[in-house]
Amino acid sequence: MQQGLQRSNVTVVAAVVAVLAIYGPQLWGQAADYVAPRTAAGWPDLNGVWQALNTANYDIQAHPARPALALVPAPPSTTTVPLGTDWATPGELPAPPVRALGAVGGVPAGEGVVVGNEIPYQPWAVLIKQENAENWLERDPEIKCYLPGVPRATYMPYPFQILQGVDQILIAYEFAGATRTIHMNDVGNSPGPTWMGWSRGRWEGETLVVDVSGFNGQAWFDRAGNFHSDALHVTERYTPISSNHLIYEATIEDPNVFTEPWTIKMPLYRRLETDKRLLEYECVEFVEQLMYGELGVFDPAGGQRGE
Amino acid sequence: MKRQHVFVVGILVGVVFIGAVVSVVTTPELPETPTNVEAWIQPHTAWGDPDFQGVWRYEATIPLERSSEHEGRAFLTDEEVEEIARAEQELSANRLAGFEGAAVGRRTLLESPIRGNEYNSFWQYHGRARQAYRQTSLIIDPPNGRLPYTGDARQAAIRSATRYGIGPYESYLDPDTGERCLTDGVTATMWQGPNGGHNRIVQSPGYVTIVHEEYQDRRIIPVDGGSHRGIPQWLGDSVGHWEGDTLVVETTNFSNKMHYEWANIWTRVSDTLRLVERFQRVGPNIMEYTITVDDPKTFTMPWTAVVPILRLPDNTQIYEYACHEGNYALSNILSAGRSIAADE
Numbered sequence: 162m163q164q165g166l167q168r169s170n171v172t173v174v175a176a177v178v179a180v181l182a183i184y185g186p187q188l189w190g191q192a193a194d195y196v197a198p199r200t201a202a203g204w205p206d207l208n209g210v211w212q213a214l215n216t217a218n219y220d221i222q223a224h225p226a227r228p229a230l231a232l233v234p235a236p237p238s239t240t241t242v243p244l245g246t247d248w249a250t251p252g253e254l255p256a257p258p259v260r261a262l263g264a265v266g267g268v269p270a271g272e273g274v275v276v277g278n279e280i281p282y283q284p285w286a287v288l289i290k291q292e293n294a295e296n297w298l299e300r301d302p303e304i305k306c307y308l309p310g311v312p313r314a315t316y317m318p319y320p321f322q323i324l325q326g327v328d329q330i331l332i333a334y335e336f337a338g339a340t341r342t343i344h345m346n347d348v349g350n351s352p353g354p355t356w357m358g359w360s361r362g363r364w365e366g367e368t369l370v371v372d373v374s375g376f377n378g379q380a381w382f383d384r385a386g387n388f389h390s391d392a393l394h395v396t397e398r399y400t401p402i403s404s405n406h407l408i409y410e411a412t413i414e415d416p417n418v419f420t421e422p423w424t425i426k427m428p429l430y431r432r433l434e435t436d437k438r439l440l441e442y443e444c445v446e447f448v449e450q451l452m453y454g455e456l457g458v459f460d461p462a463g464g465q466r467g468e
Numbered sequence: 469m470k471r472q473h474v475f476v477v478g479i480l481v482g483v484v485f486i487g488a489v490v491s492v493v494t495t496p497e498l499p500e501t502p503t504n505v506e507a508w509i510q511p512h513t514a515w516g517d518p519d520f521q522g523v524w525r526y527e528a529t530i531p532l533e534r535s536s537e538h539e540g541r542a543f544l545t546d547e548e549v550e551e552i553a554r555a556e557q558e559l560s561a562n563r564l565a566g567f568e569g570a571a572v573g574r575r576t577l578l579e580s581p582i583r584g585n586e587y588n589s590f591w592q593y594h595g596r597a598r599q600a601y602r603q604t605s606l607i608i609d610p611p612n613g614r615l616p617y618t619g620d621a622r623q624a625a626i627r628s629a630t631r632y633g634i635g636p637y638e639s640y641l642d643p644d645t646g647e648r649c650l651t652d653g654v655t656a657t658m659w660q661g662p663n664g665g666h667n668r669i670v671q672s673p674g675y676v677t678i679v680h681e682e683y684q685d686r687r688i689i690p691v692d693g694g695s696h697r698g699i700p701q702w703l704g705d706s707v708g709h710w711e712g713d714t715l716v717v718e719t720t721n722f723s724n725k726m727h728y729e730w731a732n733i734w735t736r737v738s739d740t741l742r743l744v745e746r747f748q749r750v751g752p753n754i755m756e757y758t759i760t761v762d763d764p765k766t767f768t769m770p771w772t773a774v775v776p777i778l779r780l781p782d783n784t785q786i787y788e789y790a791c792h793e794g795n796y797a798l799s800n801i802l803s804a805g806r807s808i809a810a811d812e
Contacts, residue, residue: 201514326670355788441701456802457639
């Protein structure tokens with residue numbers, strides 16, 4: 162039985178590797194000669210509601226499915242087993258705070274969005290990443306409804322809208338109501354550190370290139386604990402490959418955390434519903450009990466106040 | 469059907485009052501504002517919509533409600549306007565000289581024009597003297613210039629003012645929606661907020677988007693004949709259209725958040741709240757903004773305010789607010805509340 166389980170794990174890993182091997186040029190090749198419709202001002206028209214369809218927000222790297230984001234080792238079997246074998250054990254179980262979610266709390270497998278799949282962490286940073294993953298419930302800014310940062314905002318499981326003005330292009334994200342202003346005119350350097358960064362855009366042919374800096378270093382890349390510092394510098398490229406698809410590439414530079422630049426790449430899909438609009442996801446209210454419930458004289462989760 | 473009817477009436481009321489106010493408002497004395505608004509032509513975007521883009525801020529001295537001192541008078545005399553302008557210059561000079569408390573005219577907590585305390589005064593500073601106008605209140609209807617609160621809403625307003633900064637703060641539900649970094653409501657986003665409130669308007673084909681710096685309140689307003697969605701939201705559901713060069717926006721489908729604490733009861737949202745706003749540029753750097761607020765849960769009748777809003781220089785930016793991310797005040801308020809409870 163245990164042999165069988167191990168073999169199936171190997172099979173899953175092999176399948177993921179095989180998928181990675183074929184993932185690449187074929188997907189993007191058709192993009193080369195597409196020319197996007199123009200805005201009234203003559204620029205490629207990227208207006209619309211877009212969304213990523215992948216599992217990068219769980220983990221930007223390739224990953225097999227697992228029962229939960231927060232796992233704990235199953236307690237060891239304490240009884241002696243006849244016939245010299247072990248009782249079957251599950252290995253890892255969902256951590257108690259997320260156990261009730263069942264299949265809803267599971268992590269779908271993903272092929273990853275990191276080109277080449279490796280993130281060139283400096284040695285110390287690998288340990289921080291692991292520590293982040295182990296303490297995901299306490300540390301992931303998404304859980305607290307904090308602004309998601311760039312590039313994470315792009316591939317969270319929420320739509321976002323590109324609103325293409327003249328001197329500014331807004332990217333309005335549904336999650337936490339985050340809005341980025343991409344300055345298409347000269348606005349100088351970032352005035353101070355922020356969650357969403359300071360975005361300056363330019364056109365290179367069909368591609369909107371956005372230089373993003375001025376981060377505060379508190380955002381993450383995903384729920385797997387991948388992180389960066391305030392030295393993060395992201396160069397995003399939004400390239401239309403059809404009327405309903407963009408290719409999103411982001412080159413990540415952070416000399417404090419990584420040994421060299423690396424890139425993520427994924428398609429973005431237009432939300433084709435008629436007159437699709439962003440709705441509100443005002444999650445601050447959703448996390449107040451979690452963040453402040455126990456700090457008060459009484460916790461609203463515990464029922465009515467005294468007297 | 470009924471809603472459509474009310475909407476038309478709201479627009480008509482707005483039109484009548486805009487006509488009245490344009491002719492009597494004293495144009496702010498900014499160098500770039502022409503004295504003859506007739507000479508200015510409304511610019512349009514490349515796709516033909518009237519262009520409202522830029523960062524806008526309220527910089528006038530007009531209070532929302534008419535004070536008892538001006539009861540029965542919709543407008544000040546020229547001498548009174550001059551006196552207000554002089555006082556504003558003096559306050560601004562005091563600010564620049566570092567007399568923070570003096571600058572906001574604080575005498576006691578209750579007398580302060582800024583509710584709260586001196587700490588809060590920097591939120592309200594515009595960086596220059598505000599513009600004096602002849603209007604004695606932003607509210608032009610009802611004609612007495614006062615909020616037509618229901619009895620219950622008036623009690624709620626008194627309660628809110630009484631507990632502001634005092635509490636009790638027993639849980640995270642006790643601070644107001646602004647202190648919780650949720651929102652102060654859509655009603656006043658165009659003329660309230662830190663330092664007068666900053667709103668960036670960006671237009672794209674079919675949309676006018678307003679990004680309010682405070683709480684990052686964001687309104688993506690379809691202006692191409694879209695329909696309401698019927699999904700309740702904190703900021704409601706806005707649908708706009710053009711009437712000539714005027715942007716008319718109707719907002720409905722607000723969440724019912726009557727049971728929360730609000731800094732200003734008149735900005736609280738309920739499932740019966742309905743707003744009709746009219747944005748009209750009357751010069752290169754000034755907009756006349758008219759809002760009609762209708763909510764039988766808070767008001768006995770709809771009320772209308774006309775607000776002059778200035779367009780700031782082209783290089784003006786709005787910045788990330790990240791209120792919730794840095795809301796140490798909330799945990800501090802709660803720990804203070806616990807400490808007080810322990811002492812009692």
